[in-house]
Amino acid sequence: MSTFLLIIISGLGLGSLYFLLAAGLSVIFGLMRVLSFAHGAFLSASGFASWMVLRSFETPSTPQLLLALVVSVLTGGAVAYLAEVLLVRPLKGKELEQLLVTVGLGMVLVALMAGIWGPDEHLIPRPVWLTDTTSIAGAPISNSRLLLIGLAGVVVVGIHLILSRTRYGLIIRAGVENSAMVSALGINVKRAFTLVFVAGGMLAGLGGGLAGTYYGGISPFLGDGMLIFSFIVLIIGGLGSINGALIASVVLGVSQSVANYYVLNGIGDVLVVVLLVATLLVRPQGLLGQKERLI
Amino acid sequence: MTAAPANEVLPGSVALSGRAVNLVIDGHHILVDVSVDVAAGEFLAIIGPNGAGKTSLINVLSVATPPTSGKVHLHGRDVTGLPPHRVARSGLGRTFQTSNLFLGRSLLENARLAANGRDSRLRTGFRRVLKDDPVTERAREALDLVGLGRRPDRLASELSHGERRKLELAMVLAQGANVILLDEPMAGVSVDDVPELVELIRRVHREQGKTTVMVEHHMHVVLDLAERIGVMHHGAMIAIGPPDEIIANDVVQTAYMGEPL
Amino acid sequence: MTRSGALRYGAAGLLVVVLAVLPFVHRSVGGLLPGPINSPGSLQVLALMLVAAAAAITLDLMFGYTGLMSFGHSLYVGFGCYATVILSNNPKLGFALGVPLAMVLSVVVALVGNAAALRLTGIGFIMATLAMAQGFAIAVERGFLGSGGEVGVTFARGVLPDPLRGVLNTRNVYWLALALVVVVYVICALLVRTHVGHVWQGIRENPLRTKVIGYNVYAYQMAAATISCTLAAMCGVVFAIVMGGANPGIAGLHYSLAVVLMVVLGGRGVLWGAALGAVLYQFLNLRLPSLSSSDIVTGLPEILQIPLSQPNFLLGVAFILIILFMPGGLASIFTRLTRRATSKRAGEPRDDDGGVPATTREPNLVS
Numbered sequence: 001m002s003t004f005l006l007i008i009i010s011g012l013g014l015g016s017l018y019f020l021l022a023a024g025l026s027v028i029f030g031l032m033r034v035l036s037f038a039h040g041a042f043l044s045a046s047g048f049a050s051w052m053v054l055r056s057f058e059t060p061s062t063p064q065l066l067l068a069l070v071v072s073v074l075t076g077g078a079v080a081y082l083a084e085v086l087l088v089r090p091l092k093g094k095e096l097e098q099l100l101v102t103v104g105l106g107m108v109l110v111a112l113m114a115g116i117w118g119p120d121e122h123l124i125p126r127p128v129w130l131t132d133t134t135s136i137a138g139a140p141i142s143n144s145r146l147l148l149i150g151l152a153g154v155v156v157v158g159i160h161l162i163l164s165r166t167r168y169g170l171i172i173r174a175g176v177e178n179s180a181m182v183s184a185l186g187i188n189v190k191r192a193f194t195l196v197f198v199a200g201g202m203l204a205g206l207g208g209g210l211a212g213t214y215y216g217g218i219s220p221f222l223g224d225g226m227l228i229f230s231f232i233v234l235i236i237g238g239l240g241s242i243n244g245a246l247i248a249s250v251v252l253g254v255s256q257s258v259a260n261y262y263v264l265n266g267i268g269d270v271l272v273v274v275l276l277v278a279t280l281l282v283r284p285q286g287l288l289g290q291k292e293r294l295i
Numbered sequence: 296m297t298a299a300p301a302n303e304v305l306p307g308s309v310a311l312s313g314r315a316v317n318l319v320i321d322g323h324h325i326l327v328d329v330s331v332d333v334a335a336g337e338f339l340a341i342i343g344p345n346g347a348g349k350t351s352l353i354n355v356l357s358v359a360t361p362p363t364s365g366k367v368h369l370h371g372r373d374v375t376g377l378p379p380h381r382v383a384r385s386g387l388g389r390t391f392q393t394s395n396l397f398l399g400r401s402l403l404e405n406a407r408l409a410a411n412g413r414d415s416r417l418r419t420g421f422r423r424v425l426k427d428d429p430v431t432e433r434a435r436e437a438l439d440l441v442g443l444g445r446r447p448d449r450l451a452s453e454l455s456h457g458e459r460r461k462l463e464l465a466m467v468l469a470q471g472a473n474v475i476l477l478d479e480p481m482a483g484v485s486v487d488d489v490p491e492l493v494e495l496i497r498r499v500h501r502e503q504g505k506t507t508v509m510v511e512h513h514m515h516v517v518l519d520l521a522e523r524i525g526v527m528h529h530g531a532m533i534a535i536g537p538p539d540e541i542i543a544n545d546v547v548q549t550a551y552m553g554e555p556l
Numbered sequence: 557m558t559r560s561g562a563l564r565y566g567a568a569g570l571l572v573v574v575l576a577v578l579p580f581v582h583r584s585v586g587g588l589l590p591g592p593i594n595s596p597g598s599l600q601v602l603a604l605m606l607v608a609a610a611a612a613i614t615l616d617l618m619f620g621y622t623g624l625m626s627f628g629h630s631l632y633v634g635f636g637c638y639a640t641v642i643l644s645n646n647p648k649l650g651f652a653l654g655v656p657l658a659m660v661l662s663v664v665v666a667l668v669g670n671a672a673a674l675r676l677t678g679i680g681f682i683m684a685t686l687a688m689a690q691g692f693a694i695a696v697e698r699g700f701l702g703s704g705g706e707v708g709v710t711f712a713r714g715v716l717p718d719p720l721r722g723v724l725n726t727r728n729v730y731w732l733a734l735a736l737v738v739v740v741y742v743i744c745a746l747l748v749r750t751h752v753g754h755v756w757q758g759i760r761e762n763p764l765r766t767k768v769i770g771y772n773v774y775a776y777q778m779a780a781a782t783i784s785c786t787l788a789a790m791c792g793v794v795f796a797i798v799m800g801g802a803n804p805g806i807a808g809l810h811y812s813l814a815v816v817l818m819v820v821l822g823g824r825g826v827l828w829g830a831a832l833g834a835v836l837y838q839f840l841n842l843r844l845p846s847l848s849s850s851d852i853v854t855g856l857p858e859i860l861q862i863p864l865s866q867p868n869f870l871l872g873v874a875f876i877l878i879i880l881f882m883p884g885g886l887a888s889i890f891t892r893l894t895r896r897a898t899s900k901r902a903g904e905p906r907d908d909d910g911g912v913p914a915t916t917r918e919p920n921l922v923s
Binding site for chain 1: 672863867879
């Protein structure tokens with residue numbers, strides 16, 4: 001039983017990481033109709049930022065970890081901001097070109113990181129308590145997983161509050177449901193686009209900072225590996241739906257974890273792709289997506 | 296609103312007909328029990344205020360949108376629910392309210408694609424496109440007819456708005472359609488260009504003998520061209536008949552008659 | 557045939573001849589190639605560049621001409637590659653039966669894969685192709701069906717026919733690659749000049765319009781995609797021969813994106829443009845790491861050295877610049893120059909579609 005709980009929690013932790021990327025990507029696509037292939041690189045870059053903060057300490061304290069997380073969030077946001085203003089905005093209206101430019105940007109950033117820091121993984125020192133475990137129902141749950149799940153939960157609540165209570169949240173929700181209306185809103189559109197892109201970047205940044213705690217290390221390719229799974233989460237959950245992304249992240253993370261442990265190590269990845277193909281064939285708009293978007 | 300008008304059975308064959316067509320989308324009853332017969336070779340204009348369902352009727356008659364209930368017949372064949380390309384190959388062509396062209400291609404190319412549509416088969420399509428093959432000839436003829444034949448290598452994006460409407464017409468001709476649905480052909484056309492376009496449509500209708508259904512707002516264009524006028528209001532066809540009858544009709548007058556130019 | 561048509565054919569023929577005699581040229585080109593031109597190492601680099609050109613041309617057919625953007629090309633190239641090796645290694649089949657069987661299976665995969673993916677449009681289609689490519693990549697990385705896992709699988713001893721085996725026969729392999737790109741180019745060039753090819757371009761411009769004037773758009777898209785992916789598998793076959801085996805580097809999103817980059821870089825909707833982009837990409841990819849350790853580069857300050865040593869950095873930046881400022885790709889530079897030249901000679905009959913479009917199209921050679 002305790003092993004099962006461990007596997008589930010592990011899966012939830014993985015799902016939380018996917019969700020952080022996927023949530024941002026989902027809203028970005030829903031509002032801007034841009035599928036960003038660059039956010040994986042944003043995650044890696046932010047991970048490196050947190051590494052640069054933490055690497056000078058052998059065992060960093062909690063405030064230092066917090067600082068690293070703040071730095072990674074800001075890094076993600078800053079890079080996303082530059083990308084949106086310089087690359088995405090000039091191509092407004094040309095969705096294919098916007099997608100391709102994010103592909104190019106991701107490529108450039110990853111190459112840059114590999115050039116500066118090498119392609120291998122760099123270990124990120126963590127506070128002692130993070131490597132410890134807490135006993136829950138007899139299972140030794142790693143604290144890093146709990147931190148991930150906890151923060152992801154905070155993010156979910158935060159996103160819901162922002163979307164339902166703030167003015168920009170209203171614009172975003174309206175725009176996601178009816179993108180034609182967004183153009184009618186005029187000037188606010190530009191700011192909403194930038195805001196949403198940067199928010200996705202900050203979420204990727206948080207993911208980058210936390211990925212270090214989950215995996216123990218950071219490499220230039222980490223974000224891209226997660227990006228693929230996040231896309232799959234997006235499709236299964238439904239493009240443009242945060243709740244869909246949440247459900248799909250949980251389902252994917254847990255089933256991947258379960259399959260890898262109980263069936264055959266490595267089969268989890270295959271299962272994920274099978275689920276994706278099944279979704280595309282049976283219900284292409286995903287669990288909670290809108291039908292017109294994909295067919 | 297009065298009951299649906301008696302739809303006279305016209306002499307000659309019926310080229311296009313809609314029977315008891317209803318269209319409901321998201322709870323909105325866009326077309327309400329519309330029946331209309333279009334005789335072969337006649338010119339029917341459809342008028343009515345914005346939102347009356349005119350474009351939706353065109354969409355249903357051209358099989359772009361399947362009706363919620365009711366049937367569409369083309370030359371006596373039931374075409375309800377067929378894929379649009381099949382209906383196009385059976386001789387039905389339409390133009391769009393906003394010009395829907397291949398902007399990055401030349402005029403000749405636009406017309407040629409339309410000309411090829413009718414007979415195209417994947418099997419035989421793997422023949423080279425030659426300058427003097429019959430398909431290209433048909434395309435050139437269609438362009439000449441609308442007055443765009445002189446420089447067919449221009450890109451469609453280089454045309455003025457009025458010229459684009461002409462190109463739309465040329466494509467319908469090149470397609471070899473014998474039933475033509477025109478959705479607001481005068482939309483956005485400048486006052487100076489209207490008479491020329493009207494003449495063109497008239498020539499196409501008379502000389503080529505095309506059955507024409509036209510949705511329009513410009514009343515004087517309608518009165519100039521139409522042999523019969525159908526009036527739509529709130530999704531229903533409230534009157535249909537020759538122009539002088541329609542003008543005198545009280546029901547039509549109390550309903551919005553469309554903007555006079 | 558018009559004058560400019562004859563010129564184009566002549567230039568193309570000359571290029572093929574020049575490429576064909578390269579294995580007889582014993583000249584060194586500095587660090588550009590690992591040795592003199594006709595050394596096995598250099599010939600292999602050139603062969604890989606030619607195979608990449610062929611693969612890019614096949615993607616251009618469905619992406620540049622029909623408007624179907626696919627992130628799944630690595631699936632088809634990879635399948636052709638792996639199937640060739642695995643089937644040829646089977647003692648009951650051998651190379652002579654393995655290759656044709658691999659091609660037959662590739663056609664089936666192309667049909668099934670595209671029939672499924674084309675049920676979706678736009679982003680959905682892209683994601684479907686991505687999903688299938690990833691599925692395949694995962695399968696070969698885990699070694700399903702004898703695909704060897706991370707190290708891949710090579711031709712067993714004696715499987716490859718003699719003329720294609722061994723370092724000394726690299727020139728034959730090179731000629732095979734040259735033949736591949738010529739065949740692929742000719743097939744695609746002929747196809748885009750047919751009625752079907754014109755319909756494909758109509759679909760790219762305005763799929764709704766195409767449907768409404770009487771074309772079964774799905775059928776035409778299936779034709780484009782199936783032909784494109786089958787030819788891609790053929791490139792995979794030759795790739796296996798050039799490399800002596802198959803490995804996961806040719807599967808997965810990374811390779812698919814590379815092919816897309818090649819096409820956009822060189823010029824989509826222009827067949828030789830795609831080939832140009834591919835040749836450039838593959839050259840930088842293969843040679844930049846050694847070039848960057850040369851004296852010229854190590855002398856540069858580190859801030860320049862790091863980006864210059866990373867092919868993906870240069871290629872990615874070029875890609876971004878092309879998308880922002882020159883959507884027609886590198887080919888559009890050349891086409892713009894020739895248009896200026898031909899427009900000066902007014903009065904000469906033009907055999908192409910005229911006009912200077914924002915994104916360059918292949919002039920329809922009607923002769």
